[in-house]
Amino acid sequence: MTVQRYALFLGCNVPVRNLGYELAARRVAEALGIELVDLPGFRCCGYPLKALDSYAALLVAAHNLCQAEAAGLPIVTLCNACSGTLTEADLELKEDAALRERVNQDLARVDLHYQGTTQVRHFLRVLDNEIGWEASRGRISRPLDNLHIAVHYGCHYFRPTRVFHSYGAEPREDAEAPAALDRLVAATGAINVSYDGRNDCCGGGLLGLRPDLAQEQAGRKVREVQRRGADALLVACPTCGLNFSNSQPADQELTILYFPQLLGLALGLDPDELGLELNQIPADGLREKLGV
Amino acid sequence: MERGSALLTDRSALNTIRACYQCAKCTSGCPVAALDPGYNPRRFLRLAAIGEEEAVLRDGKLWYCLACFTCQERCPEEARPAEVLLALKNLACERGFAPAALLAAARLVAADGRLYNIDEFHNEYREDEGLPALDEETGILGKLLALTGLQGRLEG
Numbered sequence: 001m002t003v004q005r006y007a008l009f010l011g012c013n014v015p016v017r018n019l020g021y022e023l024a025a026r027r028v029a030e031a032l033g034i035e036l037v038d039l040p041g042f043r044c045c046g047y048p049l050k051a052l053d054s055y056a057a058l059l060v061a062a063h064n065l066c067q068a069e070a071a072g073l074p075i076v077t078l079c080n081a082c083s084g085t086l087t088e089a090d091l092e093l094k095e096d097a098a099l100r101e102r103v104n105q106d107l108a109r110v111d112l113h114y115q116g117t118t119q120v121r122h123f124l125r126v127l128d129n130e131i132g133w134e135a136s137r138g139r140i141s142r143p144l145d146n147l148h149i150a151v152h153y154g155c156h157y158f159r160p161t162r163v164f165h166s167y168g169a170e171p172r173e174d175a176e177a178p179a180a181l182d183r184l185v186a187a188t189g190a191i192n193v194s195y196d197g198r199n200d201c202c203g204g205g206l207l208g209l210r211p212d213l214a215q216e217q218a219g220r221k222v223r224e225v226q227r228r229g230a231d232a233l234l235v236a237c238p239t240c241g242l243n244f245s246n247s248q249p250a251d252q253e254l255t256i257l258y259f260p261q262l263l264g265l266a267l268g269l270d271p272d273e274l275g276l277e278l279n280q281i282p283a284d285g286l287r288e289k290l291g292v
Numbered sequence: 293m294e295r296g297s298a299l300l301t302d303r304s305a306l307n308t309i310r311a312c313y314q315c316a317k318c319t320s321g322c323p324v325a326a327l328d329p330g331y332n333p334r335r336f337l338r339l340a341a342i343g344e345e346e347a348v349l350r351d352g353k354l355w356y357c358l359a360c361f362t363c364q365e366r367c368p369e370e371a372r373p374a375e376v377l378l379a380l381k382n383l384a385c386e387r388g389f390a391p392a393a394l395l396a397a398a399r400l401v402a403a404d405g406r407l408y409n410i411d412e413f414h415n416e417y418r419e420d421e422g423l424p425a426l427d428e429e430t431g432i433l434g435k436l437l438a439l440t441g442l443q444g445r446l447e448g
Contacts, residue, residue, distance in 0.1 A: 010426070012407035016414060019421050026423075040427035043405040048397045051355070051378065052385045053442035060401070060433055106439045110432055159361035160374065175365035201323050205358035208393040213327050213356070278421065 004130065006076035006121070007068045008036040009086070012044050013238035014078050020275025021238060021258035025078055025123055027273050028260040031139070032131055036076065041067040045082040046089065061089030062103050065120075066112040074119040076126055080237035083122040084156030084163070090120050091167045121169070122157060124236050124259055128180040129170045133187040141268035143189035146289060149262065150193040150230035151181035152221065152244070154237035155201050181234055184259055188266035193230040197221060203247075204239040218247035222254050231286050232257045245280035255283045265290065305379035309341045311369040318363035318373045324356045331356045333363055333373055340380060349384040355391050357381070385445055399446050402437045405429050 014022050029036045046060035064086060068075045077083040093100045094116045104113055127136065157180070158164060158173035165172050173179065176199060185192045203217025222244055225233050232255035235241045244256045256279060264274040271292045276283040319325050319334040336348050348354055357377045364374040384390060400407055406429075408414075415425035437443055 015410070015418065015423070015426055016408040019418070019423060022423060023421065038424050041430075041432075043433050044401045044407060048394075048401055048407060049437075049442065051359070051381045052390055052394055052398055052445065053440060054378065054382055056398075056437055056440040056442040059436050059440060063432065063436060106436065109439060110435050155358070155360040155362075160364055162364075201358050201360035201362070203323065203327075203358065205360065206324070206356065208397060209355055209391055213324070216327055217323055273422075275421075 004033070004126075005035040005037060005073055006126065007039045007042075007071055007073040009042055009045070009064065009068075009075045009077045009082055011077065011079045011082040011238075012048075013242065017242060018078075018238040018258070020261065020278035021078060021241065023273065023275035023278065024258060024260035024264050027269050028264045028267065029123075031264070031267050031269060032127070032136065034126065034131065037071065037073060039067055039071050039073075045077075045079075045085045047081040047085040050085065057085065058089050058092065058099075059103060059106055061085050062093060062107060062114045063110070063112060065090055065093070065118055066107065066114055068118040069115055072117075074121060076121050076123050078123055078238065080122070080154040080156035081239060083120065083125075086120040087167050087169065088163045090116070090118070091163055095166075120167075122236065124157065124180050124184070125169060127263070128183060133183050136263065136267070137187045140188065140266045142266055142290070142292075144262070144266050144290065145189040145191070147188075147190040147286065148193045148229055148231045149185050149190045149234050149257075150195055150225040150228065150232070151185060151198070151234045152202065152236075152240060153178045153181060153199060154235065154240040157236050181236060181259060184263060185234065188262055190262070190266075193225070193228050195221075195224045195228045195230075197224060202237075202240040202243045204243040207239075207243060214243055215247035218243045222248055226252065226254050231255065231289060232262075232283070234259055234262055242280065248281070253281050255279075255286050256281050257283065257286070265292070303379055303383065306340060306376055308370065308372040309337050309376050310371075312337050312341060312367075312371040312373075313369060314338060315368060317366050317368065321362050321366050323360060323362065324358060328353075328356065333357065333377060336380065337371065337373055337376060340376065345380070345383070348380055349387055349389055352391065354380060354384060355394070386441065388445070388448070390445060395446060398442065402434045402446060405431070405433045
């Protein structure tokens, strides 16, 4: 198998608050022959600055793109906000020569120069497009056919489609019907549980300003998923995962799984190596059901 | 000519709102409007288009937009409502109306390079869990942000 190499962009949340997601991503990548390289120099993607000053966010994003360019590697992200911000920045800088010139003048002050030689991909998109589910399916040793899984994409995995489609992020996801996580669930053999509001935002964007509204939005989705009888909600973003985990009554918890954790279980990896015990909500019920 | 022309000329990111014919698809599909009926993105777009942007910039609810881009995907006129709201937030920040919570987060990014500072304690925890330690802070984002207009807002 050809080893594919990516620079692993962790962002802010994952390496501090979502270690289970990070562990599982690293184990699954290893199992599928994807080499994730840890580069020094990666910092915040820029997303938290965007609403305040889009240019400041772009400059910070460009700084990160430069780190990957220097290493000659494409970037893989685990966070939807990182994926969206870095993708949009790379697209704008590749398309707009005047903007690139302005950014490079500022980057020169810290001895960096953006060239436009890297690519940005969410880890889910790498599995979905570059590895492909057929390759994963051939390695499934623990079919999850007794699990009921609901999926939540999170906004910036696929919206705005204008950005992802222009950037050439394949496959092109439909704004009203993204399908990568559905393909993953199908590959693991689990039963996909549909529910109302599946493509809606988790509400995480309001955690800083109105945590009550953020949790009300997440809580609505969690209750709907529970009503439909899912064993777990599968997510592709640390902010979504944290918001769903922190928006539940303690006596009626819904397991929140990061997508590499589900895939890792299906690939037969040791559940203890997939960081399940590091998730905010224990996955004990799910493990019991699987007998692992 | 509508009164909002100066604003629309000065901020190219706001140009697309000329196409808005107030169908309200943005508000009807907005998850925040479903939580708080007082939040109305259609109204923000209209006010900005007719030159009443001051009312939008001073309205704290401008910042309730989640940037989920649902409105933008559904807009039949490609008015790019989510990008317009983002441009209005940027403008509100320039004018000194940014929420303290967002400025506080930006200060952390400028100071530590990340929203959550990585210290020795975190790195030991990561290594205990079998994860590599992350590199120490270099101050590079602080240097870059000092070159932008945001710096003044972070100091202010």
